[in-house]
Amino acid sequence: MSDTHTKIAIITGGSRGLGRNTALAVAARGIDVIFTYCNNKAEAEKVAAEIKASGRKALALQLDTGDSASFPAFAETIAAALRDTWGRNHFDYLVNNAGHSAPGPIATMSEEDFDGLYRVHFKGVVFLTQKLLPLIADGGRIVNLSSGLARFSLPGYAAYSSMKGAIEVFTRYLAKELGPRGIAANVVAPGAIETDFGGGAVRDNADLNKFVASVTAMGRVGVPDDIGPMIANLLADENRWLTGQRIEVSGGMFL
Known part of the structure; x- marks a missing residue:
């Protein structure tokens, strides 16, 4: 039987850190969650169990967001899960959270590190979003994660922060091109957070x-807890007229 009233969110990198917190915060608002993990299946299963214990549906799927060749098959997996678990053809919210860090000064940073950051933080976000666009419901929401480092500069983060700057521009274009479908796209830029x-x-x-x-x-x-609930709130209907915006959630770093 179709459940057309329950909202469904897809969150990348949901097994730890900000992604885990966001997944739990979203579930606490009555939203079912599909989230991805890269390597740690055991931690992902713990998060899924915690969400299910709260009364929401949860599904953990393995995905390397730096491997764009895997995205078409992942989209097919999502489509099948939506049909089989929810009796639906669409989900409502996409939170592109997955990421990693590879700090180093410009003078010595390697092309390997640069390319890795590019594949996960920019190319991966662009093409995963592209592949999932047919599955996002009209009137849905996309939230991309940037960083305070795209506004202020700290030595060692040039490559990482440049990818985040690119995501901020990409998000404005998403908002423009998806506006006719009623889909809002915004960027959340956390400051420094105590995670792993x-x-x-x-x-x-x-x-x-x-x-x-x-x-x-x-x-x-x-x-x-300063970030996940804020993202969950951003998905709410009260924020339906907010799109194409960068929202920094840093407690006021370097004001």
């Missing part, structure tokens, strides 16, 4: 943590 991202440096390096807090208006480092 980048080896957990912001979380575990006391000096770095103190520095971030010192340049943040709110006087502390961000935590995942």
Whole structure:
């Protein structure tokens, strides 16, 4: 039987960090969740179990968002899951969250690291979104993740931040081209957050943590609960007239 009233979100990189927090926050708002993980199936299954325990449906799917050749098959898997689990042909929300860090100064950064960041943070987002566009319901939402580093500059993050800058421009074009379908596309740009991202440096390096807090208006480092609920809120109908915007959620870093 079709469940046309329940909303469905797809979140990439949902097994840990901000993606995990976002998946749980979205589920807490009564939305079913399909999320991807790259390698850690055990952690993904824990997140799925937690969502199911809250009363929502959850499905964890393996996907390397840097491997664009796998996207057509992934889209077919999504289409089958929508039919089999929800009796539907479309989902409502796409959150492109998956990512990694490969810091290094411009003088010594490798092409391998650069290409890896490009495949995951820019090319992967562009072409995964493209392949899923036929499955996104009219009136849906797309949220892409950028970074505060696309606005302010810290040595060592030139490549990563450049990909995020590209995503911000791409998102404005998504908003323009998908507007006729009533699909809103926005960017959320977190500041420094205490997660395992980048080896957990912001979380575990006391000096770095103190520095971030010192340049943040709110006087502390961000935590995942500062981001996931904000993204979940952005998907709500109350924000239907918001599109093509960059929303920085950094507690006021480098104001």
